[in-house]
Amino acid sequence: MARTRSPLDRLRRPEYTGENRCLPCTILNVAIASVGTTLLAAWLTAAGYPTAALWVGTALLAVSLAAIWLRGYLVPGTPTLTKRYLPASVLAAFGKAPPDSPDGIEAGAGRDGQTERSAATSAETADATVDPDAAESLDVEALLERADAIEPCRGDDRCLTDEFARAWREETDAVREAENLSPWLEQLGLEGGDVATMDRGGAFAVDVNTRRVGTWASRPAFEADLAAGSLLADRVAEWESLPAHARGQVCNGLRIFLETCPGCGGPVSFGTETVESCCSSRTVAAVTCDDCDARVFESPVDEGQAAA
Incomplete structure (x- = not known):
């Protein structure tokens, strides 16, 4: 019998959570949630609603943190923005820089x-x-x-x-x-x-x-x-x-x-492809088993080599 997906399962994005979670994305989104909550609470307090500021701010922060936990990010498009705009040195500090050596x-x-x-x-x-x-x-x-x-x-x-x-x-x-x-x-x-x-x-x-x-x-x-x-x-x-x-x-x-x-004994195929991770992407030359889909060789290549 097929397992019925819960509402949480439908919200969860496994490609950006768990072992795939991008720490820079998480830190950035938690900071955005914290700043947004603080600004909203300050505005409500200044408008004369301190009690509402406490409850609304707490609820908004809780919902934001839950979204980050379930989806890996709060702001739509964060993984793409992180890949595009965060420098390699920042990604490397979090262990997310693309590897430049073969396996x-x-x-x-x-x-x-x-x-x-x-x-x-x-x-x-x-x-x-x-x-x-x-x-x-x-x-x-x-x-x-x-x-x-x-x-x-x-x-x-x-x-x-x-x-x-x-x-x-x-x-x-x-x-x-x-x-x-x-x-x-x-x-x-x-x-x-x-x-x-x-x-x-x-x-x-x-x-x-x-x-x-x-x-x-x-x-x-x-x-x-x-x-x-x-x-x-x-x-x-x-x-x-x-x-x-x-x-x-x-x-x-x-x-x-x-x-x-070497795993299943079937034929292998050689080609290049783009490998995506939560915070980066890279082009690799790869040898892959046709029958079992096991990758038996992978090495980064630059754009010129890939075109050739």
């Missing part, structure tokens, strides 16, 4: 609490084959070709080699069925331990031992990276010398060559 391992998420730079420096003292700035100067495509993970195809394009594609699928299946992910996490330069995940629909966050290590486009993308890290560790001589973020950069780059979904 995957976060900077400074190295094993045993090391930062990227300290991990790279330690590797250098152990006669590493990469410099401390490997994460910034890494040629992902060249590395993947040396690992026999990709090869030239269809003219100037690159495709997964048949052998690597088969091994990647098998390793991803093993990751999906495993109860302990520590061996795979360690191949990505991350500390093993207690893994907690949060799938928020468009952002799959991963914590290890209560510490955020990265955010992926989806669970299949995360599982594909764990599997790729395990395979590349045996194929790339300098893998152990790369800091965690550089390993994540390689695995993230590898996902763009997927032709079948």
Whole structure:
């Protein structure tokens, strides 16, 4: 039997409340409600109705706060106005600025609490084959070709080699069925331990031992990276010398060559689209599974790249 929607359900806007609530929008609208209520109460008091000012002001503020709680905003069009007019620095202060890096391992998420730079420096003292700035100067495509993970195809394009594609699928299946992910996490330069995940629909966050290590486009993308890290560790001589973020950069780059979904096994589609959030919008290049709609690759692009 279909559930009857209550009046509150009809008023509620889940896309702007709960985890999707925009804090700058909320603060702005609470300020507008407070100022409006204060001005109305002052006008009624000056007109000789102090009691009415108290009751009307209290009621108006209560209704305004209820609207903000249910809808995320009081003034119509607030989300659009916030995206358009609030500077990026203000949005960033509230954690709402558009990300300018691809999904995957976060900077400074190295094993045993090391930062990227300290991990790279330690590797250098152990006669590493990469410099401390490997994460910034890494040629992902060249590395993947040396690992026999990709090869030239269809003219100037690159495709997964048949052998690597088969091994990647098998390793991803093993990751999906495993109860302990520590061996795979360690191949990505991350500390093993207690893994907690949060799938928020468009952002799959991963914590290890209560510490955020990265955010992926989806669970299949995360599982594909764990599997790729395990395979590349045996194929790339300098893998152990790369800091965690550089390993994540390689695995993230590898996902763009997927032709079948690591989650449901169906075909994937590549394209660009505009991703909207409560306070911002951005154009991304994306690889999406056709059958299960899982996003397995996402990276911001500028307007010129999107047009191309």
